Amino acid sequence: MCWVLKMKIEVDGRIVLSDILDMPENEVREFFREINNTVLKKGVPKGAIAPEINSFSVDGNEIKVNIISDRHVRAPNALLRIKKAIGKFLSKYKIGVRKVVIDRCYVEIEVDNSIDRLKLPYATSKIEGNTVKFVVENIEEQKIEDGLIDKLINLVKEKSLQSKYKGKTEFWKLEKKSNEKKMLFDENPTKKALELGWISEFPSIGQWIFTPPITKIFRTIEKMIIENIAVKHGFQEAIYPKLIPLEIYAKTGHLKGSAHEMYFAEPPIKRDSEIFEEFYDYVRLGEIPKDMLREKLKPPLYGVCYAQCEPFYQLFSGKIVKLEDLPLKFFDRSGPSFRWESGGVRGLERVNEFHRIEFTYIGAPQDVVEIRDALLKSAIEIVDKKLDLEWRVAQATPVYLAHEGRVSEEKGNFVHSYDLEVYLPFRGGREESNWLEITSFHVHEDHYVRSFKIKEVKKRDIWTGCTGFGLERWLVGFLAEKGFEIEKWPEEIKNMVGELPKPVNFVK
Numbered sequence: 001m002c003w004v005l006k007m008k009i010e011v012d013g014r015i016v017l018s019d020i021l022d023m024p025e026n027e028v029r030e031f032f033r034e035i036n037n038t039v040l041k042k043g044v045p046k047g048a049i050a051p052e053i054n055s056f057s058v059d060g061n062e063i064k065v066n067i068i069s070d071r072h073v074r075a076p077n078a079l080l081r082i083k084k085a086i087g088k089f090l091s092k093y094k095i096g097v098r099k100v101v102i103d104r105c106y107v108e109i110e111v112d113n114s115i116d117r118l119k120l121p122y123a124t125s126k127i128e129g130n131t132v133k134f135v136v137e138n139i140e141e142q143k144i145e146d147g148l149i150d151k152l153i154n155l156v157k158e159k160s161l162q163s164k165y166k167g168k169t170e171f172w173k174l175e176k177k178s179n180e181k182k183m184l185f186d187e188n189p190t191k192k193a194l195e196l197g198w199i200s201e202f203p204s205i206g207q208w209i210f211t212p213p214i215t216k217i218f219r220t221i222e223k224m225i226i227e228n229i230a231v232k233h234g235f236q237e238a239i240y241p242k243l244i245p246l247e248i249y250a251k252t253g254h255l256k257g258s259a260h261e262m263y264f265a266e267p268p269i270k271r272d273s274e275i276f277e278e279f280y281d282y283v284r285l286g287e288i289p290k291d292m293l294r295e296k297l298k299p300p301l302y303g304v305c306y307a308q309c310e311p312f313y314q315l316f317s318g319k320i321v322k323l324e325d326l327p328l329k330f331f332d333r334s335g336p337s338f339r340w341e342s343g344g345v346r347g348l349e350r351v352n353e354f355h356r357i358e359f360t361y362i363g364a365p366q367d368v369v370e371i372r373d374a375l376l377k378s379a380i381e382i383v384d385k386k387l388d389l390e391w392r393v394a395q396a397t398p399v400y401l402a403h404e405g406r407v408s409e410e411k412g413n414f415v416h417s418y419d420l421e422v423y424l425p426f427r428g429g430r431e432e433s434n435w436l437e438i439t440s441f442h443v444h445e446d447h448y449v450r451s452f453k454i455k456e457v458k459k460r461d462i463w464t465g466c467t468g469f470g471l472e473r474w475l476v477g478f479l480a481e482k483g484f485e486i487e488k489w490p491e492e493i494k495n496m497v498g499e500l501p502k503p504v505n506f507v508k
């Protein structure tokens with residue numbers, strides 16, 4: 001079913017001419033009648049309502065028009081068509097068209113559900129039941145050509161869908177699970193690691209110092225994943241930047257729905273110590289004047305690494321690839337990711353700064369799905385056989401929609417995203433407690449291929465996918481189920497870890 005039940009657009013526009021129009025009014029009337037029956041009907045489906053010039057008036061070198069339309073050939077587009085037609089018509093009188101302007105555009109949209117709140121850029125808007133009404137004034141020609149009104153209508157559509165599925169945004173469906181495993185521990189591993197001096201709190205929340213003993217276990221798990229996933233499936237290592245220009249985050253969609261949990265980076269206005277002199281002086285007095293510092297910084301230019309796969313799509317941005325050269329499979333583990341969890345911070349498993357091995361792949365649709373599924377299979381093997389953890393796999397909201405703050409729109413039976421979760425005994429019983437997602441496996445279809453304008457030389461379909469292994473979460477999952485007595489651990493990880501370095505001791 002169509003999301004719009006009714007649409008009405010009314011434009012008060014002006015066509016500005018290069019000279020005063022000195023012409024009998026019937027001739028102008030005849031011209032507009034002709035336009036209504038030809039130019040404005042073009043491309044309108046049979047039986048649908050075409051836009052119409054409702055009234056006009058000539059005033060010096062301006063023609064004012066009032067245009068009313070439905071959804072097909074919307075009134076702002078009709079105005080552009082009229083401009084072109086008038087240009088042709090008046091050329092014999094040696095009069096040109098300078099520009100067109102919309103003084104006022106009124107839009108009324110009835111949708112199939114009510115929207116709870118709405119604030120549109122450039123517009124004043126209100127909601128009456130299932131109807132959204134908005135007005136935009138003084139729209140210059142460039143903005144008309146850029147499709148401002150169409151974009152605002154699309155925004156209403158997204159908001160309408162959002163409120164329709166509100167509360168259902170977290171899509172989750174069990175796919176499969178392991179046998180029940182023997183738990184060797186039932187405490188919170190973060191607490192235990194703190195007691196042992198394996199980790200230390202940082203002054204800011206959601207960040208930890210890892211001392212050598214836990215770092216050795218962390219690196220062992222990382223090694224296990226590299227050997228059994230990256231090497232096994234032919235992924236090659238790459239190094240991706242961690243400061244991501246906002247323009248890239250606009251393309252990935254993160255700026256449409258994830259900014260509230262991102263960190264942003266602001267370089268200094270100028271690399272000039274004089275600008276900072278006053279600030280330095282305050283610091284020398286033992287203060288940190290943070291507001292003063294902000295004045296000396298540019299506005300945010302970068303988002304700090306959030307998804308970790310962004311540079312992979314940028315690598316292919318605007319490029320033409322050949323299917324025969326694909327799939328390409330890269331992984332990055334060159335640095336941390338950041339997420340502003342705020343009040344959601346929990347122990348080692350939910351942090352503001354974390355480490356991840358991010359697998360990224362591009363290729364024919366079939367290949368991308370196969371790669372994703374193979375990664376999932378191998379990850380389950382590690383978790384189940386090598387680490388002997390209790391796990392389950394769930395279908396989840398497609399990641400690219402989640403990042404844009406959008407809802408699930410599962411098409412058919414195809415699953416875009418799987419989450420691999422492990423049981424945390426310290427959180428309570430298996431049925432009622434929250435399990436921990438340690439890796440997510442995604443196919444994006446052509447979502448990023450389109451937004452990054454990646455082309456195939458023969459226009460064959462290409463898709464992308466990504467899979468992120470959250471290393472802190474693997475570590476927490478393992479310690480939560482297998483505990484801190486190494487001699488009781490499964491054979492392989494016990495041997496790989498070997499002897500642990502000593503923790504840091506403090507006299508006080």
Ligand SMILES: [Zn+2]
Pocket residue numbers: 307308309310358466467468
């Ligand atoms: Zn990703």
